[in-house]
Amino acid sequence: MLSYFLLGFLTHLLAVASDDGGITGPTTSSDAAGYSCDASKCKLPTCNCASTSPPGGLKPSDVPMFIVFTADDAVQSYTLDSVNQFLAQRKNPNGCVPKMTYFTSLMYTNYTLVTDWFMAGNEIADHTMTHVGDPSVDEINGNAVALNALAGISQSSLQGFRAPFLNYSVNTLKRLYAAQFTYDSSATSSIPVTDPGTDAFWPYTLDYGMANDCLEVEGSCKGQPVLPGFWEIPMYAFFDELGVAGPHLMDPWLDAPNGGSKPDDAATLTYMKDTFTAHYNGNRQPIGLYTHPIHLSTTYPGVNASKSTIDMINQFLDWATAQQNVWIVSNEQLLAWVKNPVPVSQLNNVDALKCTPPQIDASAKICNGIPNNENGLLSHCTFPDFSFSTCVSQFSVSLCSQPLNDFEYGCPEVEPTLSNPNPAQQVPDGLQPRFRLPANCSTAFWDPIGNKCLCASDSCAFTDISRPIGPAGANFTGGGTGGSSNGIPQPSSPAYVPFSAGVSQLSGLSHLVLCASVGLLFGIVECSKHF
Ligand SMILES: *[C@@H]1O[C@H](CO)[C@@H](O)[C@H](O)[C@H]1NC(C)=O
Ligand SMILES: *[C@@H]1O[C@H](CO)[C@@H](O)[C@H](O)[C@H]1NC(C)=O
Ligand SMILES: *[C@@H]1O[C@H](CO)[C@@H](O)[C@H](O)[C@H]1NC(C)=O
Ligand SMILES: *[C@@H]1O[C@H](CO)[C@@H](O)[C@H](O)[C@H]1NC(C)=O
Ligand SMILES: *[C@@H]1O[C@H](CO)[C@@H](O)[C@H](O)[C@H]1NC(C)=O
Ligand SMILES: [Zn+2]
Numbered sequence: 001m002l003s004y005f006l007l008g009f010l011t012h013l014l015a016v017a018s019d020d021g022g023i024t025g026p027t028t029s030s031d032a033a034g035y036s037c038d039a040s041k042c043k044l045p046t047c048n049c050a051s052t053s054p055p056g057g058l059k060p061s062d063v064p065m066f067i068v069f070t071a072d073d074a075v076q077s078y079t080l081d082s083v084n085q086f087l088a089q090r091k092n093p094n095g096c097v098p099k100m101t102y103f104t105s106l107m108y109t110n111y112t113l114v115t116d117w118f119m120a121g122n123e124i125a126d127h128t129m130t131h132v133g134d135p136s137v138d139e140i141n142g143n144a145v146a147l148n149a150l151a152g153i154s155q156s157s158l159q160g161f162r163a164p165f166l167n168y169s170v171n172t173l174k175r176l177y178a179a180q181f182t183y184d185s186s187a188t189s190s191i192p193v194t195d196p197g198t199d200a201f202w203p204y205t206l207d208y209g210m211a212n213d214c215l216e217v218e219g220s221c222k223g224q225p226v227l228p229g230f231w232e233i234p235m236y237a238f239f240d241e242l243g244v245a246g247p248h249l250m251d252p253w254l255d256a257p258n259g260g261s262k263p264d265d266a267a268t269l270t271y272m273k274d275t276f277t278a279h280y281n282g283n284r285q286p287i288g289l290y291t292h293p294i295h296l297s298t299t300y301p302g303v304n305a306s307k308s309t310i311d312m313i314n315q316f317l318d319w320a321t322a323q324q325n326v327w328i329v330s331n332e333q334l335l336a337w338v339k340n341p342v343p344v345s346q347l348n349n350v351d352a353l354k355c356t357p358p359q360i361d362a363s364a365k366i367c368n369g370i371p372n373n374e375n376g377l378l379s380h381c382t383f384p385d386f387s388f389s390t391c392v393s394q395f396s397v398s399l400c401s402q403p404l405n406d407f408e409y410g411c412p413e414v415e416p417t418l419s420n421p422n423p424a425q426q427v428p429d430g431l432q433p434r435f436r437l438p439a440n441c442s443t444a445f446w447d448p449i450g451n452k453c454l455c456a457s458d459s460c461a462f463t464d465i466s467r468p469i470g471p472a473g474a475n476f477t478g479g480g481t482g483g484s485s486n487g488i489p490q491p492s493s494p495a496y497v498p499f500s501a502g503v504s505q506l507s508g509l510s511h512l513v514l515c516a517s518v519g520l521l522f523g524i525v526e527c528s529k530h531f
Pocket of ligand 5: 076077110112113378387388389
């Protein structure tokens with residue numbers, strides 16, 4: 001039987017994911033859009049008119065074909081396992097494992113895994129605290145505050161937002177702008193690129209208002225809302241044999257294609273390839289795999305993801321990435337290229353496409369989102385209906401031979417809520433709270449206990465491990481395949497452990513050992529009464 005926690009999480013995830021963003025037909029028209037933009041005034045990198053042509057006046061043949069990969073909702077070990085089935089074994093043309101964007105909501109998110117996923121190079125973005133449509137300021141900003149406080153993601157890295165159920169309003173966009181987000185990605189491109197009046201625009205700024213979803217979102221379009229420099233990254237639908245009447249947006253593999261009554265992997269693969277080819281042979285607008293990974297999980301108890309669907313998605317990616325100049329990217333990477341578009345022959349110089357892991361001593365004990373480094377430093381924070389892991393102190397572990405997994409240093413005193421997204425930490429008497437990541441340090445190098453940035457000198461840095469691409473390099477295509485069609489990928493994260501089972505109590509003896517060690521080393525910390 002599923003535990004209360006597992007069941008609660010599953011029910012929550014399936015409930016939010018099942019209804020998260022379907023469309024049935026065009027969500028705009030050129031009349032409704034009434035869009036006009038002065039391209040002589042609106043110039044990159046800070047302004048871009050909504051256009052079906054590539055940015056920077058590039059010829060389509062000079063433009064990389066981007067496949068944006070996103071996931072929504074809670075981050076848990078099995079949602080990451082699920083994404084890894086599609087990306088972990090692949091390479092982009094520069095030899096880097098593809099990055100993706102995770103739109104994270106607070107409820108049921110395991111903060112430690114958010115840090116890990118971010119440090120592995122992926123983008124973390126905002127999807128509200130409690131997963132509501134047309135979200136309030138507190139829903140949007142509170143989630144960013146919690147991601148910063150509990151996962152150590154800097155506010156400057158949190159650039160993007162997607163509305164739950166893709167339900168956004170003009171006010172949502174204004175709230176994002178006010179909070180200095182860089183982009184929203186909730187709008188739909190709902191008309192095939194091959195149809196007249198297609199709304200498959202390259203990402204654009206709202207200097208001249210919205211050009212997508214004009215039939216759906218009250219008060220948008222016809223020049224509104226004016227949010228200079230704020231980007232919309234439309235979500236590009238796939239279309240089945242019914243064309244504009246057969247759009248498939250999020251988790252297309254769960255839909256019944258071609259007006260049928262049940263999902264059909266073969267037919268889905270066909271229309272996904274067809275839509276991709278229409279983009280690739282046309283103006284190369286990006287295409288997107290917008291996933292709710294819970295539906296494709298093979299490691300979550302009670303979820304029975306279809307193996308043939310997983311194989312089909314990998315077949316699609318194998319097929320697409322075998323073509324020249326195809327890249328799987330995060331929204332952040334896509335936007336970096338759009339802001340400063342260079343032809344494919346110069347992609348070696350685009351920093352955003354590189355893979356640059358931090359160089360940090362593998363033996364360093366620091367909570368930085370790198371499994372080796374933070375091993376033994378994690379703490380379970382348990383609340384009645386909401387639990388997660390976060391970092392414990394370097395202090396406690398470096399002084400003691402035993403990892404102290406129930407030493408709840410860094411856990412908030414109460415659950416984060418809308419009115420209090422960053423509650424005070426639980427701090428045992430005599431110890432100091434964990435210091436939060438400052439703006440001038442990178443997550444990888446921040447020591448939350450020592451309150452110092454380990455990368456203040458030249459002895460530490462990020463190292464570029466990308467390989468050259470293009471004429472000087474081996475090829476214009478990537479490599480690797482998805483894992484499941486010909487060999488099961490190893491889950492990159494440890495198997496799921498429910499919080500209740502993971503929390504043990506320290507014995508009185510351990511307390512004594514800890515206190516004795518601390519006392520011996522420092523001679524000042526009196527801690528016998530603190531546990
Ligand atoms: C969007 O969310 C708001 C607030 O939850 C709700 O009132 C509204 O009905 C939703 N709109 C749609 C189209 O679902
Ligand atoms: C999962 O689904 C497959 C068919 O897709 C079926 O053969 C199998 O029995 C199911 N397993 C469970 C535990 O429901
Ligand atoms: C970061 O800023 C703080 C003050 O806000 C300063 O004391 C510190 O030296 C800075 N660290 C680095 C690595 O620049
Ligand atoms: C890239 O490799 C593929 C398969 O190995 C080959 O068919 C293709 O011609 C190569 N392209 C270039 C530009 O080298
Ligand atoms: C959260 O992630 C940590 C680190 O991988 C893991 O030890 C813990 O079991 C996870 N908890 C849940 C509920 O997934
Ligand atoms: Zn969602």
